[in-house]
Amino acid sequence: MTDARTFPEDFLWGGATAANQIEGAYDEGGKGLSTSDFARYKPEVSDGADNFTFEVTGADLDAADAGRLEGVFPKRWGIDFYHRYKEDIALFAEMGFTTFRMSISWPRIYPTGLETEPNEEGLAFYDKVFDELLAHGIQPVVTLSHYEMPIELTRRYNGWLSRECLEPYVKFARTVFERYRDKVRYWITFNEMNMNLTSVYTGAGVVMDRTDRPEREVAYQATHHQFLGSALAVRAGKEILPPDARIGTMINRIEVYPATPRPEDVLQALREDQANLFYTDVQVRGSYPGSMLRYFADHGLNVEMAEGDDEILAEGTVDYIGISYYMSHMTADRPGAQEDVGLLVGAMKNPHLEQTPWGWPVDPVGLRISLNRLWDRYQVPVFIVENGLGAIDTLEDDDTVHDDYRIAYVHDHLVQVREAIADGVAVMGYASWGPIDLISCGTSQMSKRYGYIYVDQDNYGRGSGRRIRKDSFSWYRDVIASRGAALDGPEPTPLGR
Template sequence: MKKTTKFPDGFYWGGATAANQVEGAWEVGGKGISVSDVITVGTHQNPRRVSLDMSEQLYYPSHKASEHYDHYKEDIALFAEMGFKMYRFSISWVRIFPNGDEEKPNEEGLLFYDKIFEELKKYNIEPLVTISHNELPLHLAKKFNGWASRKMIDCFMKLCNVLFERYKDYVTYWIPFNEINNLSLPISGFVQGGIIADDMKTFGGGTDNAQLRFQALHHVLVAGAKAVQLGKSINPNFQFGSMTCHITLYPLTCKPEDIVLTQQEDLLRNCFCSDVQLKGEYPYFQEKYYQDNGIIIDITEEDKKLLKENLHDFYAFSYYMSVCRSSDPDADQTSGNIMGGARNPYLEESEWDWQIDPVGLRYTLNKVYDRYRVPVMITENGLGATDKFENGIIHDPYRIDYLRTHIEQMKEAINDGVELIAYTPWGCIDLVSVSTGEMKKRYGFIYVDADDNGEGTFNRYRKDSFNWYKKVIQSNGEDL
């Protein structure tokens, strides 16, 4: 019998970006310097370098990014043309508090976001706002070693207070922290945690201090709970999302050792943070992990109370790929988003070696819904690929295939009973890649004519996937 399940009415089709990857205008409007502003361009083979004192010889992709700061009207009009119901973007912390520890916000920065909200309202596009997405003030990283210090909580709350008060009539959905679980891995210590290792030279490089990193993560979790508390006191209708970078893990074989290895890592990497934010306390496995690794976290009774009483409302996650875990040290390895793993022989890989696994999306949707029973949003998904640009025309069937097969699996998950309410694929307009800093790793429906060195006209062009996605939205996911 043919399935009749449809996407629910009011499903939020849309797209997602982050300020540091799309806005550019890094010195405009009183903006300060964020951690992302001191990370150079790299490639898949050559890691991005971090230079705290910027060098004129090097290119820092966030400085120009996609020049959305100047093109925002045109960009939002293009999103509206595709029929977006939701747009996920981040508010750059350093546009609002350039150093992070000022008393008063920078009005010029707020005026920029006022315009974005007005523009979205004009087209009836629901904003989904990420408050912190790799835009931590560099000053706070230098002053406090970032989130390693509890003092960061107050700085973050000042930002939240300004945003909640100013935008309380524009925004319902907030994500306090992008991919909060990334801090459980050394690679995100600087870009997400603002932790500066003495010998840090490259993105994710330098000696890792797990004690500091997990203490930082604890402060982030407390800040998230405080954001919920403050937000709901300002507008009880606010909805807060716990967001995880979900790297779906499979055992490479059915050998029990592979299965336990996979389970353990899945709990630590994928479940820990959302368990705290959606269940209200540290899970048993995390406490054991800390004991086994000699990590002692300063958790006060007040922290515990805050976490318990201020749960997030929905589960948001990014999904790009899956990898395997194997107890065999010689298993063939592949790379990936924040982590790689053993190569799955049944999957194809992107040009950047991320394994493409649409069925894994259905599996993941069921897994997270079963665990939390709250509405679910897929707030990032997509294929980073090189596009061929010829006379303003971009044929990108590979991107359409990737998205189509993932949307098909979303439908299956809805048919399974998962309460999926939103889909905002990543980089709906081409933007700078986090892992490599390249522009040529493109995700967009909209092509931005700029290269890895920030050269180009920055003109916008509709790719084939633009018209395809428009049709998908128009038919509420029926015409794929």
């Protein structure tokens, strides 16, 4: 009989990152510029709660073409994983990782996306990374498109607003499937496709001031093209990869609670949940749900679909669902509520939940609810490929970082994962975001830290780059080594106390 305190023997333990937030070396190894290379750090915006620095304008791209674009672009230097990957992977292995989620930078393989032949230097870099991971017994989980694409596809086609991005993306997917078929078992086609409603530039490379279509229509049109890209990539993967390879989708999962039992509030929560699950509905079930088709009609959104698209979606369904989980939402039927439908950050705050310094509600039980809901709805395995706490960490004079708040956050969420597994949910693994400090996706900060490993670097890229183990490093190592039994030790100090 399995010990109820422990996780399954084949459960995958590790951490998650993205190329654009860790690699750096934006102008080395033949790499082309990506959409993420234009994300700025803006102290007046980045350092405040609920503020994001996603957007890039057409004027920004024109200025870049003319050599006049100014600003601080931290994703161009990342944390120098490009040169320090062996050191970082050794630290992951010391923690006992059995998996590491990462992404392949599309413009490192095809610098503009339009080349006939891939960049061999870029391919060779990932060969070395995968070889290093496998030598330490760590299975890579690889995202094909994680908030970056060649900037040339934005300049030429306005990103995924155009079907013209399908051919370059599928070519990229086929190239890496063929190259790494014997090194990578787990793949994800797109990261958090539901980001498109929050920032269609970040998620799909679309510059809004270069289209006259409504923003929501643009977001869903770009999403439709990404659905097709994902399905075509799945089809290619089934042809190229070994039979035991698995290709998944991935969404930012938001559990939505009604503010009251008033039926109108419950209905609003249902609508928001349907909008969040829309992405997995299409990619797991292979067709658009009626709820979203009605939403398009009710709001006058003209999402153009070509003959044959339905067949492509039906034939390209995924093997598993990857989720990021950071928070839940609360909602109510109120003026403007329809504008919140599908967004990743809710307007209402739940009075029963504490918040992170960036205003994100902390809700471990919501993760258990989400895992159950996804399993009940789809009956395919779920992989938690992001979950973590962004916080301001203090490096003490003796090179220690006391991050009990992070230990408490991860502890409480893992307890709920264990409960979900006991509920009968097939959970593949847990890869916390990010196991090492990295550049924030939303704010381009370094000071918003997630890792078990401190990186001596500030928001402007200054510092030694030294890697320093935080208190959470040894704690997570012990949890992995005990297959979760260590979660039943002394309870950590809750967040905010």
